[in-house]
Amino acid sequence: MRLNSLGILLAGACYAVLLSGPALAEKADRTKPINLESDRMQVNDATKTSVFEGNVLMTQGTLSIRADKVTVHQDKDGHQYGTAVGNPAVFRQKRDGAEGYVQGEAQRIEYDGKMDRVELFNRARLLREPADEVRGNYISYDSRTEYFTVTGAAAAGDTPAGRVHAVIQPRTAAEDGKAPSAKPPKK
Numbered sequence: 001m002r003l004n005s006l007g008i009l010l011a012g013a014c015y016a017v018l019l020s021g022p023a024l025a026e027k028a029d030r031t032k033p034i035n036l037e038s039d040r041m042q043v044n045d046a047t048k049t050s051v052f053e054g055n056v057l058m059t060q061g062t063l064s065i066r067a068d069k070v071t072v073h074q075d076k077d078g079h080q081y082g083t084a085v086g087n088p089a090v091f092r093q094k095r096d097g098a099e100g101y102v103q104g105e106a107q108r109i110e111y112d113g114k115m116d117r118v119e120l121f122n123r124a125r126l127l128r129e130p131a132d133e134v135r136g137n138y139i140s141y142d143s144r145t146e147y148f149t150v151t152g153a154a155a156a157g158d159t160p161a162g163r164v165h166a167v168i169q170p171r172t173a174a175e176d177g178k179a180p181s182a183k184p185p186k187k
Contacts, residue, residue: 032061038070048074056084062094062101067109079114088123100129106139116144124150136164 039054050072052058058065067084074080084091085108092103104127106120120126120139127133136150152163 034058034060056086063091064093065089065091075114077114080111081113082111084109095128102129103127104139115142117142131167131169133167134164135166 036052036056036058038052038056040052042051042053044050052070054068056065056067056070058070065084067086067089069085070082071085072080072082088105088107089109090103090105091109092101094101104120104125106124107122108120110119110121111117112119118141122137124137124139125133125135126139126141134148134150136152138149138151140149141147150164150166
């Protein structure tokens with residue numbers, strides 16, 4: 001099995017499985033080298049598909065992805081699509097211009113490079129440090145519009161069947177990147 005430039009390109013697309021998921025992901029990561037480890041790897045130049053199996057670990061800067069299997073495909077227009085499967089598949093990445101990390105997990109995570117959308121399926125969970133959390137059976141995130149959809153289904157962890165769970169911490173103006181408003185002096 002040989003790893004040519006297409007294989008390297010497809011391996012690089014693995015980071016896209018989750019990179020666009022958090023809108024505030026560390027942008028500098030995109031310029032860092034991609035390191036990928038797995039027990040097995042297959043590259044099919046004819047179908048422009050790469051499959052990494054067995055204890056897959058991909059890192060690029062502050063981004064890390066762990067999965068049992070990662071499959072990456074490129075269409076004829078150059079758009080990349082990826083699927084990470086695990087028990088669970090997990091990602092973690094530093095937030096851009098902010099303290100803390102964004103991390104997520106699900107049994108299956110899919111990335112659509114053409115639509116710039118990430119979907120987390122089955123026991124999906126998304127955390128944003130320090131303590132924001134969204135949990136459900138399905139989470140979809142459109143990074144173009146920064147729009148989330150979370151759907152409940154069968155019981156997901158400690159979430160009752162059909163329910164979505166969210167914990168959203170209060171933010172100060174400084175945490176939101178806005179300058180605090182000036183208060184008039186007391187008389």
